[in-house]
Amino acid sequence: MSSLVVAGLSAAPAVGLIVWWLIESRKRMRHSVAPGYHGELEFPHDEPFELYHNALSLCSMKTRVCLAELGIAYKSHHIDLIETGAYENIRPKLLDVNPGGTVPVLLHHGHPIYESHEQIRYAAKCAPADAPSLVPGEPALREEMEQWVDRSSLTTDPLKNAEKSAGNAVPGLTLPLFCTMIEKISYWRIAEGLLFHFDKMRPMMFMLLKLRGIGKLAGMAPVAKLIGRSRRALDVHLDALEARLEKSGGPWILGDSFTLADVSWLVIFERLRQANTEDVFLSGTLRPQTTAYWERLKSRPSYVEAILSHSHPLIEFGRSRIGKAKAESPALRECLEGSAANG
Ligand SMILES: N[C@@H](CCC(=O)N[C@@H](CS)C(=O)NCC(=O)O)C(=O)O
Structure with missing residues (x-):
């Protein structure tokens, strides 16, 4: 056999892998x-409402709470993110309905609505006649509700924009939870993200968190800085909420009526609970x-239906792991x- 043939044969697996990667990437x-409703798109569906969502995702929780409050039944498509076990969000099942590769996606008669804040507004508009209204009739209150929805939303590039909304402050504070949940996920699964995720920084961050582990988190200066910045930003958002609740006298943000503003804030507090950092922001004093508002939110049936009944074992594992790690390490x-x- 000539040396050319031998070289060709030994290069074949590598060439095969590259071709496979190119085809898959395409x-x-x-x-x-x-964002919003896309009447021009229609995807296969069985039910009037269908939701592609994830147990942990902040935005998915928000849409689930809203649908539960409105009594809207839906067909559930759970999509794993790497935190809950796999990069299903970058596989065709989700990419076919959202080429953006994120959850949640709400379908109404097959037409998608993108972005959770748009989904809750849409659902509130087309809720059944006997559903409670989650939008105030009075224009000034409606406008204020929109501001509270925006102030709790997760927008583009959240890590750089924590001061803009509580939703943007949350990813930084979720890093310890990511770090503990990812302990249970194999490197192979994260590698799928390194190969195919559109934002390589995300799988790289998960890889790093897994390699270092929660015990070494405090020693990672950029991570520690990000957590501190997110915490200070959230403090400001929560002080504003505290002042509003004091003014309205509760029980809800705008007073007597439970609105989309409350739907949106419920999930912020749930994330603080999941990340075992609730006490840092809320206590009796x-x-x-x-603090009392969060207790009221937890007592709503929608909290049980949309949050607790969708809980993922890795979330509770991660939560308790953070608690133990904090007890062991003052740093x-x-x-x-x-x-x-x-601060
Ligand atoms: N602004 C969007 C955010 C969507 C989003 O970023 N979703 C996250 C989960 S909260 C996601 O799907 N991440 C998957 C990934 O980036 O790998 C919304 O409100 O729906």
Whole structure:
């Protein structure tokens, strides 16, 4: 056999892999989609409402809570994100309905609505006649409700925009939860993201968090800085909420009526609970109005239906793992909770 043939044969697996990667990457090509309802698109469906969502995703929780409050039944398509076990969001099942590769996606008669804040507005508009109204009739209150929805939304590039909304402050505070949940996910699964995720920074971050582990989180200066910045930003958003609740006298943000503003904030508090950082922001003496408000939110049937009944074992594992790690390491506790000196 000539040396040329031998070289050709030994290169074949590598060439095969590259060709496979190119074909797969093409199949998983992503493009962003405009927020809101898309009547021009129609996807296969069995039920009037269908929801592509994930147990942990903040935005998915918001849409689920809204649908539960409105009594809207839907067909559920759970899509794993890497935190809950696999990169299903960059596979055809989700990419076919959302080329943006994110959850949640709400379908109404097969037509998609993109972005959770748009989904809750849409659902509130086309809710059955006997459903409670989640939007105030009075224009001034409606406008204020929109501001509270925006202030809790997750927008583009959240890590750089924590000061703009509480929703943007949450991903930074979720890093410890990501770090503990990812302990249980194999490197192979994260590798799928390195190969095909449109934003390589995300799988790289998960890889790094897994390699370092929660015990070394405080020693990762950029991560510690991000957590501190997110915590300070959330403090400002929560102070504003505390003041509003004091003014309205509760029980809800705008007073007597439970609205989309409350739907949107419920999930912020749930994320703080999941990330075992609730006490840092709420206690009997620190923000008493907001603390009582969160207790009221948890007592709504929608909390059980849309949050607790969708809980994922890895979330509770991650939560308790953070608690143990904080108890073992004062440096980690200070990094996650701040100190009198650094806030
Ligand atoms: N602004 C969008 C955010 C959508 C989004 O970023 N979803 C996250 C989960 S909360 C996601 O699907 N991430 C998957 C990934 O980036 O791998 C919304 O409100 O729906």
